[in-house]
Amino acid sequence: MTDLGTKLELIYRLRGEKVGSAIDELKGLEKTDRQSVVSYKEEKLRRLMDFAEKECQFYRAAAENTKPASNSTSAFEKLNRLPATDKWIIKKHLPDFICARMRASWRSTSGTTGTPFVFKKDRHASAYMDAMMYCAYNWHGIAPWSRQARIWGSSVGIRGKLVQKAKDRLLGRRRLSAFEMDAHNCRRFFYLLLRHRPFYFYCYPNAMYQFVLSLERLGLDGRQIGAAVVICTGEVLFPHQKEKIEQVTGCRVVNEYGSTENGIIAFECEYGTMHVLPTVHVDIIDPDSDGFGEISVTELNSRSVPFINYKIGDMGRVLDSGCKCGRPFEAFEIKEGRVNDLIVCPSGKKVYAAILAYVLKGHTAQFKVFQEKRDLINIYIVPETDYNPQIEKKIRMKLQNYLGNKMNIKFTPVDNIAPENSGKRRYFVSRII
Ligand SMILES: [Zn+2]
Structure with a gap:
């Protein structure tokens, strides 16, 4: 069983999430070939669709309205017959999507697109989401217990801030609020990090870009922090930002693509290729001549709210090409900007x-x-x-x-x-x- 460190082992045991065994399963998959990954996903997909048809009103109704699939139909073909969803559809019909008997907790998206979305995430799906994160981060030498510097949103209100600080301390994180990025706070964070010695940054690219520009203006040497990796997520990472962040921090900048609903969808490997991760199946709707189209995600371990043919509003393409890293996962490219941008x-x-x-x-x-x-x-x-x-x-x-x-x-x-x-x-x- 993969070593998560004592603290995390305890946290996951209390939450009833079998993260260690999920890591072993996903790590094992990295050493296989493309066909094994396809078979793995197909089996997961079949189980997800059977579950959804049995437990969710929305998919029961969908099954009644579609011709039954023959025994020879592949799970991927069956998936194509199911309706497309998005957060507006799930939000509107939430009771029809929720499977109440799963142990789950409520989660919500930030609502950057103007529509906050609240949904249930079960322990099984959460465990796979976290396990996938640990596996992908490990591609860059990050361990589950590696110290982190986070430039991110932050709770508002005294109680929220105290809880967040305690949680950050417990998990070896130090946070700079993306809401308070003036020169004074950037300088303070820099000195805090000199003591904390983070192995990696986890950040929104724009916030990190502001931070490194601030360091430059203040005449502070970002390399002294001694971090190795910067993981950028949640927004488009532009090449000029990547270059500047690398130059100021001396870190390798890695792009992550994911969503609060489905966890990490694609992650950049050490050879600069974004790979579709095996916890999701990605379809591209109406691709253009270059293969770019709207991204539709099926989260293979989701249960309490099944995310099937779920459109997240971004454009991208999936490529069948191999990668020098040797991992058998498809390559992925995101088009800068959301569908409405x-x-x-x-x-x-x-x-x-x-x-x-x-x-x-x-x-x-x-x-x-x-x-x-x-x-x-x-x-x-x-x-x-x-x-x-x-x-x-x-x-x-x-x-x-x-x-x-x-x-x-x-x-x-x-x-x-x-x-x-x-x-x-x-x-x-x-x-x-
Ligand atoms: Zn690769």
């Missing part, structure tokens, strides 16, 4: 909002863009020190290359841009979609 131009052309980050990089410490009208975008920026009207002119010209000359671009310099309630930063908000 599109700038609609006066001509009707749609452009991924990620273009804003590429054009504004290097000139702004932070930015947030609102599309107010079909022909007006408003860019709030926290300027870098060398910012001047010439740079603004250059940015406008570059953006108009993509968005057309009829797009009006307004710049509003500000001192600070507050993050969302979760601590994430949404850089683009459309008010016309």
Whole structure:
């Protein structure tokens, strides 16, 4: 059985989550081949669908409305016949999705897209989610007990803050609140980390980017912290951010793609490939000629609320190519920006909002863009020190290359841009979609 360390063993035993045996199962899978992974997923999928059909009103009704599958139908074909879901559908029909007899706890998403979502997560699924995390993190030498520096959202209110601090201490974490990232707090966190000696950072890329820019401005050497890895999650990690974080901290920057509902979906290996993890099955809906389409996830161990054909609102593609790391998991690429993160131009052309980050990089410490009208975008920026009207002119010209000359671009310099309630930063908000 995999060693989790005494504290974690105890926590999981109290929670009734068999994380150690799940780690062994998932680690064993890493040494097999692609076909074994497909068979493993198919068997898990079959069990999930049988369970859902028996225990959940939504899937009982779905089964009655579809032609029964023949015995020779593969689990993947059967999956294709089941309806697509998303958080709005599950939220609206939650009692029809919940299996009450599973031991489970309530969880909720941060609601960065404007829709907080509350659902039940059972012990079986939680154990696999955590086990998968430990396995993937171990690709970069991180152990379950490795010390962590976290730049993240933080509880509000005195009681919430105290509970969070106690939990962080117990789990070897130190936290910088993404809500309070001024120079004073960044400096304090830096000195705290010199004593804590974290092995890795766990952070939103935008918050981490703010932190390293702050260190640079303060003349502090991020390499002194002595961390080895930075795991970025929850937001798009742009290449210029990755480069700067690597340069300031001396760490390897690793991209994680996941959701509160389903845990980690894909994770970057030591050769820079994102791999689809074996706790989920990913389908791509209506792929374009490059294979990119909307991501649909089936979480293979979910029970209390089965997540089947669950659309999470992002675009990506799955590739069958192999990787130098030798793991038999498919490669995965995420397209920058969510399905709704599109700038609609006066001509009707749609452009991924990620273009804003590429054009504004290097000139702004932070930015947030609102599309107010079909022909007006408003860019709030926290300027870098060398910012001047010439740079603004250059940015406008570059953006108009993509968005057309009829797009009006307004710049509003500000001192600070507050993050969302979760601590994430949404850089683009459309008010016309
Ligand atoms: Zn790999």
